[in-house]
Amino acid sequence: MPADPQLDRLANATLLVPFESYDAPRWVLDGLAEGVAGVCLFHNNIADAEQVTALNRRLAEAADSPLVSLDEEGGDVTRIGQREGSGYPGNAALGAVDDPELTRAVHRSLGAELSELGFTLDLAPSADVNTVAENPGIGTRSFGADPELVARHTAAAVAGLQEGGVAACAKHFPGHGATHQDSHTELPVVDADRDLLFARELLPFRAAVQEGVQAVLTAHIRLPLLGLTGAATLAPSVVNGLLRTELGFTGTVITDALDMAGVSARIGIPEAAVRALSAGCDLLCLGRFVYADQVAAIRSAITAAVAEGRLSGERLEEAAERTARLRAWTARRPRGARVADIGLESARRAVRVQGAVPALRDPVVVEIDAPPGIAVGEVPWGLAPWFPGTERLDAEAAAPERVLASAQGRSLVVVVRDAHRYPATRALVAELCRARPDAVVVEMGLPAWRPECAAYISTYGAARVNGQSAAEVLGASAGASVV
Structure with a gap:
């Protein structure tokens, strides 16, 4: 045809x-x-x-x-x-x-x-x-x-x-x-x-x-x-x-x-x-x-x-x-105007803290990896930009005793993303928090599961501004500024 x-x-x-x-x-x-x-x-x-x-x-x-x-x-x-x-x-x-x-x-x-x-x-x-x-x-x-x-x-x-x-x-x-x-x-x-x-x-x-x-x-x-x-x-x-x-x-x-x-x-x-x-x-x-x-x-x-x-x-x-x-x-649609820093300001307003964030001493920050959703793709997330030396761990392969040894005499911050969806992540975080009840857990997904820990910080998202907002809470506790 x-x-x-x-x-x-x-x-x-x-x-x-x-x-x-x-x-x-x-x-x-x-x-x-x-x-x-x-x-x-x-x-x-x-x-x-x-x-x-x-x-x-x-x-x-x-x-x-x-x-x-x-x-x-x-x-x-x-x-x-x-x-x-x-x-x-x-x-x-x-x-x-x-x-x-x-x-x-x-x-x-x-x-x-x-x-x-x-x-x-x-x-x-x-x-x-x-x-x-x-x-x-x-x-x-x-x-x-x-x-x-x-x-x-x-x-x-x-x-x-x-x-x-x-x-x-x-x-x-x-x-x-x-x-x-x-x-x-x-x-x-x-x-x-x-x-x-x-x-x-x-x-x-x-x-x-x-x-x-x-x-x-x-x-x-x-x-x-x-x-x-x-x-x-x-x-x-x-x-x-x-x-x-x-x-x-x-x-x-x-x-x-x-x-x-x-x-x-x-x-x-x-x-x-x-x-x-x-x-x-x-x-x-x-x-x-x-x-x-x-x-x-x-x-x-x-x-x-x-x-x-x-x-x-x-x-x-x-x-x-x-x-x-x-x-x-x-x-024919007219263009509006951008507002500087509105994203960061709104992310700051979203942060929720349960418990009291202790004064941090030379904190060890570990992130428990989570597979990205297909819609999300590979987008950076976590606290590494504000805490150099942050380590990303595989929950299935991580050795909790090694994490605890590296954090001896130092504060411990554990960063997760949708921990409620991953049994291995929950098990690892729970074990770390049992050994270190003064640990701080930062949830950068949905805060649907909370371990026993000193403080639990929810960002309701893993965007860069969400990470910065959590880092500011931790930085304020440590007496440091976050840029």
């Missing part, structure tokens, strides 16, 4: 593509000129502010207002802070402070910074209500476990980002916070019936819609109590039913990455793309490693589905029109 340029262009208008390097390859620039909606940048595209600003300027020159997007949540999930850690504290910390005006101001400054760098769409905030502490995919990315709290901070974050100058995208609809699995590797289950879903998961998304959020990103989750046997991303009853009809959302629906196992492991990315569009999604986030040939295969699958009658031309036109409206919105 001969190619239909108009149909190809409509299919292109539904694609949000990644690419390989710090420079935009020719296939991306040509694709943008041929109607590809936009790009999604990851840390492999970002070296520093100067480089990414020049890259985004080149992308913007390739077409009329393409979407230039990234996952920049602040806190643990950061792209612009991937090398050193984020300068913003993240949702859990802001939820712990529970000052919606602060959340709005932090996100306004973040949005302004992203706009300065040339981004137009931020795939944030996470609107998930994290009711499962062991959740491997959300955790500190959520504002908390209380739906009302998450709703007011989601609305504040949406308002702030869009006042800053970028389109916000509430995720992961209809809610990923009650899962025990990671949709990057499998299809998680949310055991919620309709009443619970509306009272818990959907409350923050309703708040986001009422705040005027420009986009909503779907979750690759299964809802068996609503009769869903597959991913919500591919379900018309979720996209057109819950989101469009019942919540009244009229903006752009974006899929979570289609290379994730939760949506495409069994059917492949091209077929997942077709089914997502059929379900009512408008913009297909393809993932990190879906490049030129695969993008072409996805486009071909979409156009073939239209030719075969599996996907209506009207549905494809509707998706392209919604994406065009989003691009037009970003083109």
Whole structure:
């Protein structure tokens, strides 16, 4: 069948593509000129502010207002802070402070910074209500476990980002916070019936819609109590039913990455793309490693589905029109102003101390390693920038007697991240604290487990500013200053 340029262009208008390097390859620039909606940048595209600003300027020159997007949540999930850690504290910390005006101001400054760098769409905030502490995919990315709290901070974050100058995208609809699995590797289950879903998961998304959020990103989750046997991303009853009809959302629906196992492991990315569009999604986030040939295969699958009658031309036109409206919105959005040090100031407000931090004597600082979530990636965390000589330990292999020997006559500080999720970490920390009841434990994830120790410091996140805030508490105890 001969190619239909108009149909190809409509299919292109539904694609949000990644690419390989710090420079935009020719296939991306040509694709943008041929109607590809936009790009999604990851840390492999970002070296520093100067480089990414020049890259985004080149992308913007390739077409009329393409979407230039990234996952920049602040806190643990950061792209612009991937090398050193984020300068913003993240949702859990802001939820712990529970000052919606602060959340709005932090996100306004973040949005302004992203706009300065040339981004137009931020795939944030996470609107998930994290009711499962062991959740491997959300955790500190959520504002908390209380739906009302998450709703007011989601609305504040949406308002702030869009006042800053970028389109916000509430995720992961209809809610990923009650899962025990990671949709990057499998299809998680949310055991919620309709009443619970509306009272818990959907409350923050309703708040986001009422705040005027420009986009909503779907979750690759299964809802068996609503009769869903597959991913919500591919379900018309979720996209057109819950989101469009019942919540009244009229903006752009974006899929979570289609290379994730939760949506495409069994059917492949091209077929997942077709089914997502059929379900009512408008913009297909393809993932990190879906490049030129695969993008072409996805486009071909979409156009073939239209030719075969599996996907209506009207549905494809509707998706392209919604994406065009989003691009037009970003083109006329004024930029806000950054606020110096607002990230650090808010991280300081989030720190909680249980017990009394003893006066530290030449402290030995050890960090118990924790595997990064797939969404987080390899981002530096911990207290090493402020305590030179800090040692990172593997909980499975660490010898507690060696740690105790090195700390003899000195203070002991143990740094963990989501200790509640790792039995070996809890066992190691408990043994150290039994031998050293004067030890200080710093939790840089969710403070869901506390050992018996002299002081327990919670930062509600592992961003750079969270680490500095904890270091300041420890430094004040030691009589030292932290810069």
